[in-house]
Amino acid sequence: MIIPxxxxxxxxxxFILQIVPGGPLEIELMKFRYGSNFGGEVSSRSGNITNxxxxxxxxxxxxxxxxxxxxxxxxxxxxGNLLKFNFGNSYVYxxxxxxxxxxxxxxxxxxxxxxxxxxYIVCVPLGVLKAVRNGSKFDFVSSVIVFIGYSTPxxxxxxxxxxxxxxxxxxxxxxxxxxxxxDFEAMSFFQKIFDQLYHTILPVTAYVISNFATLTILTxxxxxxxxxxxxxxxxxAKGLSEKRxxxxxxxxxxxxxxxxxxxxxxxxxxxGSFLIExxxxxxxxxxxxxxxxxxxxxxxxxxxxxxxxxxxxxGNIFSDIIYAIADPRIKFK
Numbered sequence: 001m002i003i004p005x006x007x008x009x010x011x012x013x014x015f016i017l018q019i020v021p022g023g024p025l026e027i028e029l030m031k032f033r034y035g036s037n038f039g040g041e042v043s044s045r046s047g048n049i050t051n052x053x054x055x056x057x058x059x060x061x062x063x064x065x066x067x068x069x070x071x072x073x074x075x076x077x078x079x080g081n082l083l084k085f086n087f088g089n090s091y092v093y094x095x096x097x098x099x100x101x102x103x104x105x106x107x108x109x110x111x112x113x114x115x116x117x118x119x120y121i122v123c124v125p126l127g128v129l130k131a132v133r134n135g136s137k138f139d140f141v142s143s144v145i146v147f148i149g150y151s152t153p154x155x156x157x158x159x160x161x162x163x164x165x166x167x168x169x170x171x172x173x174x175x176x177x178x179x180x181x182x183d184f185e186a187m188s189f190f191q192k193i194f195d196q197l198y199h200t201i202l203p204v205t206a207y208v209i210s211n212f213a214t215l216t217i218l219t220x221x222x223x224x225x226x227x228x229x230x231x232x233x234x235x236x237a238k239g240l241s242e243k244r245x246x247x248x249x250x251x252x253x254x255x256x257x258x259x260x261x262x263x264x265x266x267x268x269x270x271x272g273s274f275l276i277e278x279x280x281x282x283x284x285x286x287x288x289x290x291x292x293x294x295x296x297x298x299x300x301x302x303x304x305x306x307x308x309x310x311x312x313x314x315g316n317i318f319s320d321i322i323y324a325i326a327d328p329r330i331k332f333k
Contacts, residue, residue, distance in 0.1 A: 002310075002313045002314075002317075005309075005313060006309055006310065006313065009305070009309045010075075010079070010302070010305065010306065010309070011075065013301075013302070013305055014074075014075050014078065014302065015071060015075070017298050017301065017302070018071050018074065019071075022296060023296050023298070024065055024091050024296045024297075024298065025061060025062065025065050025067050027296060028061050028064075028065070029058070029061065065091075078302070082306065085098070087101075087299060087302070087303040087306070088299035088302075088303075089299060090292075090297055090299055090300050091295070091296070091297045091298070091299065091300075092291070092292070092295045092297045092300070093297075093300075097299045097300050097303035098303065100288065100300060100303075101285070101288070101300075101303055101304065101307065104283065104284050104285045104287075104288050105285070107179055107282060107283060107284035107285070108284045108285040108286070110200075111200075111203060111204060111207055111282070111284065114200065114204050115204055115207040115208045115211070118204065118208055119208050119211050119212065119215055120215070122212065123211075123212055123215035123216040123219060124215070124219050124255075124258065126142065126146075126212075126216050126219075127215070127216045127217070127218070127219025127220040127222075127223065128219060128220075128223055128246065128251060128254075130142055130143070130216065130219075130220040131219070131220045131221075131223035131224045131227065132223075132246065134220070134224060146212055146213045146216050146217070147213055149209045149212055149213065150212065150213030150214070152209060153275075154206045154207060154209055154273055154275070154276050155206065155273060155275035155276045155278070155279050157205070157206050157209050158202065158203065158205075158206030158276050158279045158280060159279050161174075161202045161205060161206060162176060162177070162202065162279065162280070165202065166202070174198065174199075174201060174202050175198065175199055176281075177199075177279070177280040177281035177282065178199055178280070178281055178282065179199055179282050179283060179284075180195060180196060180199055181195050181198075181199070202280065203276065203277075203280045203282060206273075206276050206279070206280070207273065207276060215258070215261070218257065218258060219254065219258055222254035222255075222256075222257055222258065223246075223250055223251060223254045225254075226249075226250040226253050226254050227246075227250050231249065232245060232249060232250055235249050255326070256323070256326045256327045257323075259322055259323070259326045260319040260320075260322055260323045260326075261319070262318075262319070262322055263315045263316065263317070263318035263319025263320070263321070263322050264312075264315040264318075264319065273286050274286040274287070274289050274290040274293075275290070277290070278290050285304065288300065288304070289301070289304045292304070
């Protein structure tokens with residue numbers, strides 16, 4: 001199903017990008033109009049010229065962006081180039097799309113890995129503790145905090161963190177943004193470590209704030225379900241301690257549905273949020289995608305879409321494999 005799903009994703013997105021107003025062709029025509037002192041107008045919906053801009057110039061612009069061909073032909077050409085690993089060149093940066101994307105990989109991997117690990121380190125123990133103390137005051141208070149975090153957009157929480165703790169605020173603890181300081185290369189080894197952590201805490205907090213609720217509640221419900229099973233009662237009847245029963249028996253089986261999320265490890269490359277990276281001015285995949293959408297940089301948009309879609313589809317398959325390995329009752333035939 002990867003092939004038809006991938007084709008469906010790219011076809012829909014490609015066609016939408018080609019027909020929405022304000023595309024690169026219209027932008028170039030507007031530049032040509034004002035730069036060449038022509039007095040007519042450019043239609044904001046169709047991109048057609050309505051004044052005396054030379055036909056030769058219009059033809060060259062359309063050929064440059066490929067708008068001289070039917071939309072179906074454009075998609076077939078784009079797909080053919082994609083099969084040759086040719087993602088085209090960026091309209092804005094005038095560089096190969098793959099070069100741009102790969103230059104942002106380290107930043108996205110860095111934040112994605114940290115966010116992924118922190119989510120599991122915090123949420124799994126918290127979910128187990130909530131299951132053991134189900135209905136207690138701790139369970140109620142932690143649930144309120146978790147769902148407040150879940151209902152708060154990460155970019156909005158990030159902006160709030162910058163207001164409270166960013167440079168120039170009352171608590172001037174962390175920088176206003178960026179991935180590293182400007183003089184990072186001149187620092188010593190330990191100074192580089194501190195500087196990297198200094199620029200990491202606020203963005204990572206904003207990254208993972210909305211992910212806590214899902215994994216925490218999933219862990220809690222899974223542990224509660226297993227604690228009610230017969231084999232748990234048998235373990236207690238044998239005289240095993242509560243800690244051993246929970247950790248060695250209930251938690252082990254409860255991790256089966258949770259482990260499937262590990263399949264999305266492949267998607268960590270693009271784990272960054274567009275708006276979060278915009279708020280913190282982090283030069284990762286998210287900010288590249290955001291700027292590409294704003295500037296109608298269609299090759300970059302499609303390049304990011306292709307890589308993110310493939311990683312998502314492969315991650316889903318990997319999740320199924322992990323699920324089958326973790327649970328012997330699951331068999332794929």
